[in-house]
Amino acid sequence: AQTVTQSQPEMSVQEAETVTLSCTYDTSESDYYLFWYKQPPSRQMILVIRQEAYKQQNATENRFSVNFQKAAKSFSLKISDSQLGDAAMYFCAYGIPNYGGSQGNLIFGKGTKLSVKP
Amino acid sequence: ETGVTQSPTHLIKTRGQQVTLRCSSQSGHNTVSWYQQALGQGPQFIFQYYREEENGRGNFPPRFSGLQFPNYSSELNVNALELDDSALYLCASSRASGRGSYEQYFGPGTRLTVT
Numbered sequence: 001a002q003t004v005t006q007s008q009p010e011m012s013v014q015e016a017e018t019v020t021l022s023c024t025y026d027t028s029e030s031d032y033y034l035f036w037y038k039q040p041p042s043r044q045m046i047l048v049i050r051q052e053a054y055k056q057q058n059a060t061e062n063r064f065s066v067n068f069q070k071a072a073k074s075f076s077l078k079i080s081d082s083q084l085g086d087a088a089m090y091f092c093a094y095g096i097p098n099y100g101g102s103q104g105n106l107i108f109g110k111g112t113k114l115s116v117k118p
Numbered sequence: 119e120t121g122v123t124q125s126p127t128h129l130i131k132t133r134g135q136q137v138t139l140r141c142s143s144q145s146g147h148n149t150v151s152w153y154q155q156a157l158g159q160g161p162q163f164i165f166q167y168y169r170e171e172e173n174g175r176g177n178f179p180p181r182f183s184g185l186q187f188p189n190y191s192s193e194l195n196v197n198a199l200e201l202d203d204s205a206l207y208l209c210a211s212s213r214a215s216g217r218g219s220y221e222q223y224f225g226p227g228t229r230l231t232v233t
Contacts, residue, residue: 108160
């Protein structure tokens with residue numbers, strides 16, 4: 001069974017600094033997606049960034065980038081120039097493509113609570 | 119473009135009662151997934167609806183059931199509520215494509231408290 005592990009329950013970063021959140025996963029599949037979602041205290045889950053396993057290039061979205069190590073089954077999120085608004089729970093998630101047109105579920109880690117200090 | 123909406127925002131029920139939660143998917147999306155998020159945990163997959171049929175189910179008992187309507191909105195029904203059903207229930211919509219893009223967009227959730 002696929003599993004997603006986030007080993008850092010809490011992290012803290014100084015405003016304008018860089019922080020890296022860790023995620024490892026276990027799967028026997030070769031084709032899958034990985035995601036980082038942000039859940040602020042207002043609780044609406046927001047997609048931050050996604051990575052397709054068949055793409056070797058690491059995904060980047062503005063201040064957010066990932067370090068995808070497929071062989072090591074590692075998928076870390078780097079937040080550069082941290083802002084107060086980045087404070088939230090961050091969830092790593094895994095999903096498998098379904099070529100039949102429908103989609104399967106996402107498997108989430110337990111999350112990392114990020115605090116940003118002014 | 120209208121995002122995913124859920125109702126109600128909060129709900130308090132008594133053990134043994136039944137509850138219905140509602141979700142309106144984002145415009146252009148035809149797939150709805152439901153997740154249960156216990157306090158301090160990541161979301162757990164309950165089930166997914168595609169073309170008005172259940173399309174995958176997580177490790178939840180049959181008292182968790184659902185519907186998807188022709189306009190792609192969805193309901194989650196929970197019968198015989200238990201204290202452990204207290205959680206945030208998240209609905210996520212997505213648009214199925216040939217390769218099944220996995221960008222699921224979440225609603226704000228319904229906080230269910232069972233007393």
